[in-house]
Structure formats: structure tokens, C-alpha cells
Amino acid sequence: MPPRSRPRLIITENRPGARWRAVLLVLVWIATVAVAAWSGARWASPDAGALRDGLDALQEEHAKSLQRIDRLIQKQTTLERSAQVERDAARALQDTLAERDAELASLRNDVAFFERLAGNTAQRQPLAVHSLSLEPLGDGGWRYLLILTQNLKKAAISKGSFTLQVEGSQGGALRTLEWTDLVQKPDAAALPFSFKYFQQIEGSIALPPDFIPHRVRVNVRSNQGQTEQVVPWPDASSSGVS
The missing domain is CATH 1.20.5 (Single alpha-helices involved in coiled-coils or other helix-helix interfaces)
Incomplete structure (x- = not known):
């Protein structure tokens, strides 16, 4: 039988201080880095406050x-x-x-x-149309205000009646609306008046939707005779028209 081999012994030197020196070196490195970082920040921003x-x-x-x-x-x-x-x-x-x-x-x-x-x-004047004003009421309706006058010396009372006619155009043709057309009553009679010096008469008339008025003709009949006055349309501020 071959002889048994003897176990080999390895002898190492036990240095307990080497491990602590390594740990100390790491701690010193960490502290150095921290100081360097703080110093850098301090020098980079000296006036941070x-x-x-x-x-x-x-x-x-x-x-x-x-x-x-x-x-x-x-x-x-x-x-x-x-x-x-x-x-x-x-x-x-x-x-x-x-x-x-x-x-x-x-x-x-x-x-x-x-x-x-x-x-x-x-100036002494017989019965006359002093003025005629017209104001729209809407939907083809118009309000009129007619003033009749006379100033004859020792004038008697004037009595009579009047009607209106409106001259204009409709559908491209000339047309005259009679009193019965304006008041929309086929049997409408002339309106009466009676005064010594003057009288204001109010009323309303209606025009067809497509009718274009040009002028108004006022026809007056009285015990002094007949007179007619043409007034442009509209004449809302006329006074003493002739």
C-alpha cells in the first residue's frame, strides 16, 4: 500500500488592525467628499442668505x-x-x-x-284751410288734424262739411283714394264743422298696404261757398298753408 500523504498546513499572519484601517479609510473618504461638497456649495453661493x-x-x-x-x-x-x-x-x-x-x-x-x-x-280772410298735419298710427292708419279758420270782421258762424282725398300711386299707376276709401265705409258722409273763428278737427284714415301717397286734397263746403286745399304728404308741421 502506498504510504498516506500528510496534510499540508498553511500558516497565515493574523493582522486585526488591517480591517479597521480599511473602514477608517472609507470613513475619511466619505467625510472628505462631504466637506468638499459643502465647501463647493458655500463657495458657489456665498450670498445664499x-x-x-x-x-x-x-x-x-x-x-x-x-x-x-x-x-x-x-x-x-x-x-x-x-x-x-x-x-x-x-x-x-x-x-x-x-x-x-x-x-x-x-x-x-x-x-x-x-x-x-x-x-x-x-288780414281779413274768409273760410280757409289753415293747416293739415298727419301722423302714422301703424298698419296703414294715419291720424290727421285739420284746422279751419276765418277772421272776417263781424264774422258769422261758418257751417259746412269737409272730405279728404289722397292722391298717389298703386301698382305703378296713379290712383286717387276717395273719402269712402279712406274711412273704409261705402256710405260715409262728409264730416261737419261749425265755428266763428277757427276749429280743430281730428280723425283717422287708412291707406292700402301698397299705396304710395303723394298729396292730400281737402274739400270744404260751407255757407260761404266751396274751397279746396292741396297739401303735400305728409305735412306734419304746416301752418298757414296756401
């Missing part, structure tokens, strides 16, 4: 600016509303003044009318 203070100041100023903007917007809105109120008031005042001017003009016309009618120097 001042920057934070400046940023806080900017944010505070920004907030104040926003507040000032809000106040300015509110002030502008208030001014715009005040301006609108003033414009509305001015427009209303203009409308009122226009109405007053129209009323004054009407009163002046009335005064002049009465002065001409009753004044000592007024």
Missing part, C-alpha cells in the same frame, strides 16, 4: 404691485360707471331740451296764429 432675503423682498413688492393694480382697476371701473352715468344724464337732458324746444316752437306758432287771427292788423 442675501439672495433669499432679496427673493422675499421681491415677492413682497410683487404682492404690493398686485394690490395697487387691483385698486387701479376698481378706480377705473368706478370712473367708467360715473362717465356712463354722466353720458346718460347728458343724453336725457338733450332729449328734454329738444322736447322743450319743440313745445316752445309749437307755442310760438299758436301765438302767431292767434295774433294773425284776432289782431287789429290781421
